[in-house]
Amino acid sequence: MAAVEREDEEESGETSCGRGRRCAQRLLAGGAAPAVTVASPAVTVAALPSFASRRSVKEKARRRLREFDVGDKFSHLPLPKASVLLPLMVRAGRLHLLLTVRAMQLRRSPGQVCFPGGKSEATDKDEIDTALREAQEEVGLQPEKVEVICRLVPGIDKMNHLVTPVVAFIEDTFQPAPNPEEVSDVFVVPLEYFVKPLNYKALPYETSSGYVGWLHCFTYDDQEHKMSYKIWGLTAHFAVFLALVIFGKRPTFEVNYDLDNLISSSENNFMNLYSSLRERKKSNL
DSSP: OHHHHHHHHHHHTOOHHHHHHHHHHHHHHTSOOOOOOOOOOSSOGGGSOOHHHHHHHHHHHHHHHHHTOOTTTTTTSSSOEEEEEEEEEEETTEEEEEEEEEOTTOSSSTTOEEOSEEEOOTTOOSHHHHHHHHHHHHHOOOGGGOEEEEEOOOEEOTTOOEEEEEEEEOOTTOOOOOOTTTEEEEEEEEGGGGTSOSSEEEEEEEOTTOOEEEEEEEEEEETTTTEEEEEEHHHHHHHHHHHHHHHOSOOSSOOSSOGGGHHHHHHHHHHHHHHHHHHHHHHTO
C-alpha cells in the first residue's frame, strides 16, 4: 500500500515532504505561503533496489552453507586432488550461479559446461587456493573479490580425481575476462533452476569402479545471450546439491539423498562411491 500511496502523491505533486514544507512556511509567515514543488523520482518505492534484501538473501545462504562445511575432512584421502569454484551472486533479489564453457581446443571435455577449476598444484595451500587460482586464470576473477563461504562434500571425476567444490560469493557486477585457451563462454543460471528446472532428464551411468547411479542433465535456455546450455555430470551434481543445501526444499525430480538428513546422506553417498573405487583398485592388483 505504501508504494501505491507514494505513486498517488507523486502524480498529484503532493508529497508528504512538500506538505511538511508548506506547513512550516505558513507557521513562520503567520499565514498562507507560496506552493513549494518537490521533484520525485519516477519509480515506486517497491521498485527501488533493496540493499537490505540482498544482504538478507546472502546471510540466509551463508548460514545454511556453513552448516554443511566439511573443511578438510576428506583432504587426507589418497587420490589426486582438484577443486572447482561455485561462484554465487545476487541478481534481482535471487541467487545465481556462474558457469563456464570449456574451450573447444582442450583435449578433455571440450565444449562442456563446468565451474572454474582444475588440478591442485604444489604451490596451493589447500583446495580453496586451487579453486581461487584456477578461477583467476580462467575468467579473471581476482581472489580478493571473492568471499569464500565453505567447502562441500567432494566428488570423484571420471579421471578419479577427488574434486572439492568451494562455494563463494562474488559481486553481481563482475565482468568475466575468459582465457580463450581454456574458456569459450561464461554465463549465469538462477540457482533455483537446479531444484525446479524447465528442461531436465536423468541418465543412468556406471563408473569404472562399478558404482551405479543417475546423472542429472539440465538444458538451460539463456534469454540474455540467446543460447542453450547443457549442464550435466559432476557439474550438475554439485549445482543440485548446492541448491538443496541453500533452499532446503524438495526438487521436482528424484535425487539420491535422504532430504531429511542431507548432511549424513551426502557424506555416506560419497564414501560409498570412494569405497567402490578402492575395491576396484584392489581387485586389479
